Amino acid sequence: MKQIQTAFYVKEDVLNIARSLIGMKLMTNIGGRLTGGIIAETEAYAGVHDKASHAYGGRKTVRTEVMYREGGIAYVYFSYGMHHLFNVVTAGAGIPHAVLIRGIIPQVGVDWQLKRRKQEMIRPQLVNGPAKLCQALGITLQQNTISLLGDSVWIEQGEKINIADIITCRRVGVDYAGKDALLPYRFVLKHDSYRTAKIN
DNA sequence: ACACCGATTATCT
DNA sequence: GATAATCGGTGTA
Numbered sequence: 001m002k003q004i005q006t007a008f009y010v011k012e013d014v015l016n017i018a019r020s021l022i023g024m025k026l027m028t029n030i031g032g033r034l035t036g037g038i039i040a041e042t043e044a045y046a047g048v049h050d051k052a053s054h055a056y057g058g059r060k061t062v063r064t065e066v067m068y069r070e071g072g073i074a075y076v077y078f079s080y081g082m083h084h085l086f087n088v089v090t091a092g093a094g095i096p097h098a099v100l101i102r103g104i105i106p107q108v109g110v111d112w113q114l115k116r117r118k119q120e121m122i123r124p125q126l127v128n129g130p131a132k133l134c135q136a137l138g139i140t141l142q143q144n145t146i147s148l149l150g151d152s153v154w155i156e157q158g159e160k161i162n163i164a165d166i167i168t169c170r171r172v173g174v175d176y177a178g179k180d181a182l183l184p185y186r187f188v189l190k191h192d193s194y195r196t197a198k199i200n
Numbered sequence: 201a202c203a204c205c206g207a208t209t210a211t212c213t
Numbered sequence: 214g215a216t217a218a219t220c221g222g223t224g225t226a
Contacts, residue, residue, distance in 0.1 A: 043204030083219050
């Protein structure tokens with residue numbers, strides 16, 4: 001079994017999971033195309049107490065219901081009328097934790113990733129954002145709620161990362177969360193040549 | 201380098 | 214009817 005197993009996803013320390021995901025490989029096999037890359041940037045969303053989380057205050061809607069399920073599944077949502085964002089649901093059932101994947105280093109099926117992104121060359125802007133990597137890997141609302149233990153979208157062991165090579169900083173685009181926008185819930189791989197995003 | 205802004209629609213209130 | 218865990222293009226320097 002190459003897929004990371006349920007025991008990893010159901011832990012309650014979402015920050016630790018978000019940091020541990022750095023260096024692992026996010027893989028998709030969608031439309032007969034095998035694509036993937038090393039996870040280089042993540043953000044933790046810590047459920048009901050985190051003002052930046054879609055589940056803040058126990059908010060439960062058609063969209064966010066998936067966050068309350070047992071960890072190890074995908075939470076994909078559609079934003080700004082044109083972008084898909086991919087999260088890993090974590091913790092046990094009833095605890096709506098999630099980790100947003102914000103950047104990868106393309107590794108598998110790079111030609112398909114370029115094609116999906118309508119680009120010719122491998123450049124930082126290929127996959128250095130949450131909506132960009134979804135487009136490159138073919139992730140859409142179709143993948144919402146699917147198990148990460150299946151053979152369509154999954155995470156597998158990747159490179160061993162030294163903890164000193166991970167930058168911890170503030171999350172992006174969550175100003176509406178007030179004080180919680182300042183929390184150090186974002187993890188970024190140092191020396192990622194595909195990253196151009198600013199570190200706060 | 202950085203600031204500004206328009207695109208476009210599922211989902212929520 | 215309003216909002217949005219973004220992106221890419223344009224403009225100024």
